[in-house]
Each structure stands twice: as structure tokens, then as C-alpha cells.
Amino acid sequence: MTEGLQLDLRQSSPIPLNAQISCAPGEVLALVGPSGSGKSTLLRSIAGLYRPHTGSIRCGGETWFDSARGIDKPTMHRRIGMVFQHFALFPHLSALHNVAEALRDYPEAERLERAQAWLERVHLHGLGERLPHRLSGGQQQRVAVARALAREPKVLLLDEPFSAVDRGTREALYGELTELREELRMPVLLVTHDLDEATLLADRMCILSAGTTLQADTTDRLLQAPASAEVARLLGMRNLFAGRLAGHSADHSLLAWGGQMLKVRAQPQLAVGQAVDWAMPTSGVLLMPLNERPGTALDNRVAVRIERLLPLGEQFRVSLSAGADRLYMNVPRHVAQRYGLAVGQAIDVRLRGETIHVMAVTAPG
Structure with missing residues (x-):
């Protein structure tokens, strides 16, 4: 990790921070958490736009910030590329000259040549002379990405970069970013509120709350084994409950x-x-087979009542009442029709015990 990004920042106020982050060259790390969780503060700290009280930031083998050693490199001496939510282009400069602004270390002719090459890499051939207001939102965002990468940064910081464009444009930009990251071996930090976006683009996610890193791992491992009920909630896990460990046997617990x-x-x-918290993905809740075939050794039969059937394309999201709690599952449309599912219907479902993740209850604070 010596050539990637390593960050360890701590302070109690004015913005609480207790954050430890690492991101390897070529890796995309998504910072995920609610508003006020410290995501943008961490990006600003890396960029040198905010000075934390205590800690260190190292990137590409360089120390950019170290409070103990009195090191705090200014932004202009940190090789960062940053893409903002609302593009932050110079309105009076063409696309070409917006990108060229990131290349001031080169003679003017070379600046323009390099800027043109970057525009072509982000699929903006022939649009270099257009002012930002004559470009679509997606095109403006491509200019912003080209400008950020033209600096040949040691780290790329993306602050909600796709939230200001429509879904179709967003999906095209996802593909282009994926192509670029395969070519460019640098750490990429992505701030997003969109879990689907983080899942699609990131190698790992870092879950943040109140400036604290709660857990960092791949999406699959986070969803299979959240460290706490708070992490499960922030990941949008719907099936999250309180319970109590009732016993152990050789091959399972109750x-x-x-x-x-x-x-x-x-x-x-x-x-x-x-006392424990427990969570399971919606895929862990299944309809009982019509022919009553036995399931696995850890299947749990539960009587429920259908509260709601929400159509989502080829699937239904099904809300089920189970006593005082509510379970959620997804059912393909053709399966729902085969079983004749209807609101108010009493049915049995099975909870796959192997997908249930049990977490010790942590005391607050």
C-alpha cells in the first residue's frame, strides 16, 4: 500500500473525525454514509482544502499531511484530481481550455495538444471549442473528468460526480469511468449516496457515520457480514431484527x-x-415449495401474512408481517403468479439460516 493512499485522521470538533482509510493503486473505494457523515470532509482533507487537527495522509509514497511532524503540503503541491457534483468548469473557457488549465506546467502549444488528447479519451472529439453552456450535462462531466486526469494525479477524488445527470447519461459515464480506471493505476475515492452506484463501480466500500469509519470491505462481504446493526442499516438491509441466543449444538445455534x-x-x-441483532438479505427469504419438499438443515419455516406486493419490473417486492416484525423478500413475477400471491394472504416462508448473520449488541458510545 506504500504507493496508494493511506489516511488516519482524528479530531473531536468542529467536525468529528475518527477515520482510517486505505486505497490501493487501481482500486475504487466508495465512501458511503448519510449526510453529515464526513465523506466530503475526508476528500477536502486529502485535497488540502481542510486541515484536520490530528493524523496523517500519505499518497503515492509522499507525505501530504502529518500533524506530529508539522507537515501540511498546500493543495498546489498535492497531485490530486478532483471531480465535483456540479462540474465546476470555468464558464468563459472552452472545453479545450478548461482541460488545458490543468496543464500549466507545460508550454502553451503542448498544453493544448495534451488537452485535446484527453478530450478524445473521454469521447469528446470535435467539441473542444464549445463553451460549457453549450454542452450537455454528461459532456460537461466528461470535461471535468478530463481536466482532473490531465494533471496526472496520484489520486482521483470523485464527489457525487454523477448525481447532476440523468440516469441514461449516468450509466454511460459509469462505463467510461470503468474503462479509464483499467488504464490508470491510481487510487480512486468515490463519494456517493447511491448504494447501487457504489456496488457497480467500487472494489470496496467504506461505511462512515459521524466521521467514523465503521467498516470497509467488498460489497458482498459487507452484505453477508455487517459489523453492526448500524452498518446493516446504512447498507439498506431491510431484514434487520433483535433477538437472543437460545442455545448451541454441534452444527448450529438457536x-x-x-x-x-x-x-x-x-x-x-x-x-x-x-442479546443480539441479526440480519439477512432479501434473498434469504423464500416461498415454501408447493410440493412441500424439505429444504436444507438450516431452513426455518415461518408463518406470515402478505402486507404489500410492490411490482418492480419482472419482480415483486413483498412485505410480510411476522408477528410484530416485518420481513421482506423479492419474488419473480412468474413465481408470484404461480403461487397466486395476494395482499392479506396467509402463507409460510422459509428463512435460510445459513444467510442469517448474528451480531453482538454493542453498547452505545
Whole structure:
């Protein structure tokens, strides 16, 4: 990681920070969390636009900030490329000259030649002389990306870069960013509120809350094993509940929930009687087979009532009441029709115990 980005920042005010981040060359790390969680503050700290009280920032083998050693390089001496939500282009300069502004270390003729090459790399051939107001939102964002990359940065910082464009344009930009990141071996930090966007673009996600890094891992591992109920909520996991460990056997544990016992993977690290949180993906809730075939050893049969059927293309999102709690599952449209699912209907579902993730309850603070 010596050539990537490493960050460790701490302060109690005015913006609380307790953040540790690492991002390897060629890796995209998405910073995910609610408004006020510190995502943009971390980007501004890396860029030298905000000075934290304590900690260090290292990138590309250089120390950009180290409070203990009195190092705080100004922005102009940090090789960063930054793309903002609203493009931040110079309105009076053409696309070509916007990109050329990032190349002031080169003679003018070479600046324009390099700027033109970057415009072509982001699929803007022939649009170099247009002013920003004569470009579409997607084209403006491509100019902003070209300008950021023209600096040959050691890190690329993307602050909600696609939120100001329509969905079709956004998806085209996703593809282009994916192409560019395969060519450019630099760490990329992406700030986004969109979990689907983070899942699509990022190698890993870092979950932030109140300036604190709660967990960083691949999307699959985060969804399979969130570190806490707070992480599960921030990941948008709908099936999140409280329970209690009721017992252990050789190959599974028992989880008391809503008056019933659920079989889950063995949890020897948890004491019997211990209060826990537990979560499972919607894919872990399945309809009982029509022919009543037995499932796996960790299947749990639960009686529920259908509260809502929400059509989403070829699927239904199904809301189920299970006593005082509410379960969610997704069902393909043709399966819902085959089973004759309807609001108010009482049915049995099975909860796949191998997908249930059990978490010890952590004390607040």
C-alpha cells in the first residue's frame, strides 16, 4: 500500500473525525454514509482544502499531511484530481481550455495538444471549442473528468460526480469511468449516496457515520457480514431484527425471535442468553415449495401474512408481517403468479439460516 493512499485522521470538533482509510493503486473505494457523515470532509482533507487537527495522509509514497511532524503540503503541491457534483468548469473557457488549465506546467502549444488528447479519451472529439453552456450535462462531466486526469494525479477524488445527470447519461459515464480506471493505476475515492452506484463501480466500500469509519470491505462481504446493526442499516438491509441466543449444538445455534426458534450457523463466540441483532438479505427469504419438499438443515419455516406486493419490473417486492416484525423478500413475477400471491394472504416462508448473520449488541458510545 506504500504507493496508494493511506489516511488516519482524528479530531473531536468542529467536525468529528475518527477515520482510517486505505486505497490501493487501481482500486475504487466508495465512501458511503448519510449526510453529515464526513465523506466530503475526508476528500477536502486529502485535497488540502481542510486541515484536520490530528493524523496523517500519505499518497503515492509522499507525505501530504502529518500533524506530529508539522507537515501540511498546500493543495498546489498535492497531485490530486478532483471531480465535483456540479462540474465546476470555468464558464468563459472552452472545453479545450478548461482541460488545458490543468496543464500549466507545460508550454502553451503542448498544453493544448495534451488537452485535446484527453478530450478524445473521454469521447469528446470535435467539441473542444464549445463553451460549457453549450454542452450537455454528461459532456460537461466528461470535461471535468478530463481536466482532473490531465494533471496526472496520484489520486482521483470523485464527489457525487454523477448525481447532476440523468440516469441514461449516468450509466454511460459509469462505463467510461470503468474503462479509464483499467488504464490508470491510481487510487480512486468515490463519494456517493447511491448504494447501487457504489456496488457497480467500487472494489470496496467504506461505511462512515459521524466521521467514523465503521467498516470497509467488498460489497458482498459487507452484505453477508455487517459489523453492526448500524452498518446493516446504512447498507439498506431491510431484514434487520433483535433477538437472543437460545442455545448451541454441534452444527448450529438457536436464535430466539418473536416467539420462535431459528436455526442459524454455529455461533460459539456468543453466550447463551446474550442479546443480539441479526440480519439477512432479501434473498434469504423464500416461498415454501408447493410440493412441500424439505429444504436444507438450516431452513426455518415461518408463518406470515402478505402486507404489500410492490411490482418492480419482472419482480415483486413483498412485505410480510411476522408477528410484530416485518420481513421482506423479492419474488419473480412468474413465481408470484404461480403461487397466486395476494395482499392479506396467509402463507409460510422459509428463512435460510445459513444467510442469517448474528451480531453482538454493542453498547452505545
